[in-house]
Amino acid sequence: MEQKNSRDISRLQALAYELKIEQAMTANVITVSPDSTMAEFRDILKANRISGTPVVEAGRLVGIISIEDLIKALAAGEMDARVSDKMTPHPATLYADEPLVHAVVQFSQLGFGRFPVINRAGELVGIITPGDIAKAMLKKLEIALQEEELHRYRASHIFEDIIANDIALVLGYRVVGGDLVRAGEASSGLKKTLTRLGIPPAIIRRVAVATYEAEMNIAVFTSGGEIVAEIRPDRIRIEALDKGPGIPDIELAMQPGFSTAPPWVQEMGFGAGMGLPNIKACADEMKLESEIGVGTRLEVVIYVS
Amino acid sequence: MKLREVLDIIDGKVISETVDLDMEVQMGCGADLMSDVLAFTHEGTLLMSGLTNPQVVRTAEMAGIKAIVFVRGKIPPPETVALAKEKGIPLLASKYTMFETCGRLYQAGLPSCGLFELTLKKWHEAFGSE
Numbered sequence: 099m100e101q102k103n104s105r106d107i108s109r110l111q112a113l114a115y116e117l118k119i120e121q122a123m124t125a126n127v128i129t130v131s132p133d134s135t136m137a138e139f140r141d142i143l144k145a146n147r148i149s150g151t152p153v154v155e156a157g158r159l160v161g162i163i164s165i166e167d168l169i170k171a172l173a174a175g176e177m178d179a180r181v182s183d184k185m186t187p188h189p190a191t192l193y194a195d196e197p198l199v200h201a202v203v204q205f206s207q208l209g210f211g212r213f214p215v216i217n218r219a220g221e222l223v224g225i226i227t228p229g230d231i232a233k234a235m236l237k238k239l240e241i242a243l244q245e246e247e248l249h250r251y252r253a254s255h256i257f258e259d260i261i262a263n264d265i266a267l268v269l270g271y272r273v274v275g276g277d278l279v280r281a282g283e284a285s286s287g288l289k290k291t292l293t294r295l296g297i298p299p300a301i302i303r304r305v306a307v308a309t310y311e312a313e314m315n316i317a318v319f320t321s322g323g324e325i326v327a328e329i330r331p332d333r334i335r336i337e338a339l340d341k342g343p344g345i346p347d348i349e350l351a352m353q354p355g356f357s358t359a360p361p362w363v364q365e366m367g368f369g370a371g372m373g374l375p376n377i378k379a380c381a382d383e384m385k386l387e388s389e390i391g392v393g394t395r396l397e398v399v400i401y402v403s
Numbered sequence: 404m405k406l407r408e409v410l411d412i413i414d415g416k417v418i419s420e421t422v423d424l425d426m427e428v429q430m431g432c433g434a435d436l437m438s439d440v441l442a443f444t445h446e447g448t449l450l451m452s453g454l455t456n457p458q459v460v461r462t463a464e465m466a467g468i469k470a471i472v473f474v475r476g477k478i479p480p481p482e483t484v485a486l487a488k489e490k491g492i493p494l495l496a497s498k499y500t501m502f503e504t505c506g507r508l509y510q511a512g513l514p515s516c517g518l519f520e521l522t523l524k525k526w527h528e529a530f531g532s533e
Contacts, residue, residue, distance in 0.1 A: 111423070112421045112423060115420065115421040116420075116421055278458070279457060279482065281458070281461070282458065282461035282464075282465075285461075285465055286461065286464060286465075286490075289464070289465065299446065299467070303446065303465075303466070303467055306464075306465040306466075307441045307442075307465050307466060309465075310441065310461065310462070310465040311438070311441065314458075354522065354525075366437070366454070366456050366458050367435055367436055367437035367438075367440075367452075367454045367456070367458060367459065367462070368437055368438060368458070370436050370438055370439075372436070372438035372439065372441075372442060373438055375442075376438055376441055376442045379442065
């Protein structure tokens with residue numbers, strides 16, 4: 099429980115960096131002109147049920163004024179005075195594109211109740227209070243937690259909910275040949291899905307590594323192919339299929355260190371002849387069939403229990 | 404070992420926008436060969452690498468690598484940083500060589516991720532099991 103709490107707190111810290119001030123602030127701020135009288139300012143506060151506003155002249159922020167300034171003016175009988183004479187000029191501001199954590203720090207250091215938010219051109223775009231920060235972080239935290247937990251809850255019960263003598267969940271992924279930037283997306287998707295299904299992490303790791311090596315092979319050597327994962331309660335079967343060029347000597351290809359990969363693949367950290375041996379090491383069963391000019395079919399089975 | 408301590412030991416810098424410096428790593432592995440990383444690392448490993456392409460992050464994701472340190476002063480391209488952010492894998496950088504970065508961490512008590520079982524059989528065939 100304690101560990102979960104500390105994880106939640108660091109998640110909050112991360113959120114304070116991830117969120118920008120503009121995502122938490124209130125836009126469409128009510129403002130007052132420096133030429134208004136304090137009586138007019140009072141009417142603005144009353145009409146909008148607020149306790150202070152930025153003072154804006156031609157789109158530019160020139161000051162900030164609060165209900166405290168109004169009370170002082172009222173006590174001194176200066177309700178006809180200009181806002182420009184009673185406001186705090188050159189107020190501390192925050193930039194809209196700064197991380198939210200800057201606002202948190204400013205609030206705790208300066209002890210103000212609100213900060214005007216400006217863009218890089220110096221125009222007023224919003225206002226932020228400590229309440230806005232709490233609201234934005236809670237909202238984001240809730241969305242992030244809910245989405246993944248909901249996925250996990252729904253998926254992990256799928257086998258219990260289905261009534262049949264034999265259950266298999268079949269997932270298909272396309273692999274684009276020659277695209278070394280996106281290579282790995284299929285394995286990534288499969289790994290995430292297995293996590294949601296509640297498969298033990300040690301099993302997921304073996305499936306992920308074997309699938310990833312197979313996916314890299316398809317991406318590097320062929321014009322594309324597909325990966326099909328068949329998930330059963332007791333075993334996961336992965337099939338990697340492509341349409342050529344085929345492996346001339348499978349026994350040789352299975353030797354650790356044997357590789358036909360071009361230098362640019364080696365520069366990426368692959369092509370050292372460890373792919374197929376790696377897959378074999380992860381698998382409980384492995385079958386590799388290939389025909390030159392036709393294609394290659396790799397089948398890997400990993401037992402879940 | 405916490406990432407905060409790792410940074411301290413290697414005079415490192417943080418590359419990712421947001422990093423939980425209290426994250427714990429259990430062991431270390433230095434490699435430029437991604438297939439080796441896939442073959443012999445364990446969950447909770449800190450990876451030291453001189454490669455900076457996005458496949459390093461993919462490899463880390465598949466192998467359960469907790470965080471990556473780029474050695475020899477290498478700074479990864481934006482696509483690598485973006486993928487790492489998406490996958491929640493912190494990126495750090497060290498200006499030292501692979502040897503010195505790993506050496507400093509090993510000396511400070513971060514254990515190795517163990518022996519490479521895939522090649523161990525051949526090793527025993529060649530040199531005996533001692």
